[in-house]
Amino acid sequence: MQTTATLLVTGGSAGIGAATARMGAARGYPRVVITYNSDRAGADRVAADIRNAGSEVLVMQVDVSLPEDVTRLFAALNDLPPAPLHLVNNAGIVSPRGSIEDLTPERVRKVFDVNVLGAFEVARQAVIHMRTHQGGHIVNVSSAAARLGSPNQYIDYAATKGAIETLTTGMALELGPEGIRVNALRPGIITTEIHAKGGEPDRVQQLGHTPPLRRPGTAEEVAEGLLWLLSDAASYVTGAFLDVTGGR
Numbered sequence: 001m002q003t004t005a006t007l008l009v010t011g012g013s014a015g016i017g018a019a020t021a022r023m024g025a026a027r028g029y030p031r032v033v034i035t036y037n038s039d040r041a042g043a044d045r046v047a048a049d050i051r052n053a054g055s056e057v058l059v060m061q062v063d064v065s066l067p068e069d070v071t072r073l074f075a076a077l078n079d080l081p082p083a084p085l086h087l088v089n090n091a092g093i094v095s096p097r098g099s100i101e102d103l104t105p106e107r108v109r110k111v112f113d114v115n116v117l118g119a120f121e122v123a124r125q126a127v128i129h130m131r132t133h134q135g136g137h138i139v140n141v142s143s144a145a146a147r148l149g150s151p152n153q154y155i156d157y158a159a160t161k162g163a164i165e166t167l168t169t170g171m172a173l174e175l176g177p178e179g180i181r182v183n184a185l186r187p188g189i190i191t192t193e194i195h196a197k198g199g200e201p202d203r204v205q206q207l208g209h210t211p212p213l214r215r216p217g218t219a220e221e222v223a224e225g226l227l228w229l230l231s232d233a234a235s236y237v238t239g240a241f242l243d244v245t246g247g248r
């Protein structure tokens with residue numbers, strides 16, 4: 001893959017974001033910017049792999065739910081040599097398992113702050129950056145949960161991903177005339193630490209066999225789709241939702 005673009009992956013310290021950043025460097029992005037929230041060591045490991053692949057790397061601590069952190073991120077991007085920006089809007093959290101009765105305003109606000117307000121602000125500042133630099137493309141990380149609603153699990157999390165899909169549709173329509181493509185990818189049940197962080201360390205073991213392909217997905221299988229959506233191979237694709245769910 002020949003590209004001059006800078007790859008920006010929010011939540012690049014673990015899971016899907018880490019796999020995407022590593023694969024992006026291996027596939028020829030000359031510069032990869034990764035953000036982490038709390039896992040500095042994880043981000044450093046990913047950064048070392050990016051350097052070993054021959055790409056430049058910038059690592060930044062960014063809590064996407066804090067607008068001032070997002071502003072600091074894009075100020076740093078402004079200082080890099082000009083290049084198109086390819087954004088993987090990936091940082092996210094899940095809620096603990098619960099029924100509708102458990103969805104208190106405090107709990108719902110917490111997941112919306114990161115998954116919705118955070119993703120919106122990253123997307124907003126990315127577009128400002130693209131307009132004043134050399135354009136770019138965006139892929140928002142949704143979830144099969146947006147389709148499935150996650151009953152008795154986390155309807156609030158599913159609803160954050162519904163919002164991400166509406167954001168994707170609106171941005172694709174608004175920005176298409178400028179050549180900025182905006183797509184979303186829906187991972188299914190993917191083996192990462194997000195399930196344990198949400199209080200369900202055995203979720204992949206319990207549910208991983210349920211999709212038609214009868215196994216959980218890997219972060220690398222998701223990264224393939226994310227990088228394809230950003231690449232010239234997807235040059236006529238915008239406003240699309242790519243399911244990487246094993247058929248679920």
Ligand code: NAP
Nearest residue numbers: 011013015016036037038039063064091092143190192194
């Ligand atoms: P993960 O392994 O837990 O990684 C999540 C990443 O997001 C980490 O880098 C984490 O940073 C970062 N993050 C969390 N809160 C943040 C915040 N407030 N500000 C900035 N960064 C933050 O999760 P994953 O499974 O790779 O999930 C990545 C995306 O895929 C999420 O949007 C998730 O909803 C979506 N997804 C995952 C699955 C799945 O089965 N794994 C399925 C559907 C959708 P630190 O670790 O540094 O704190």
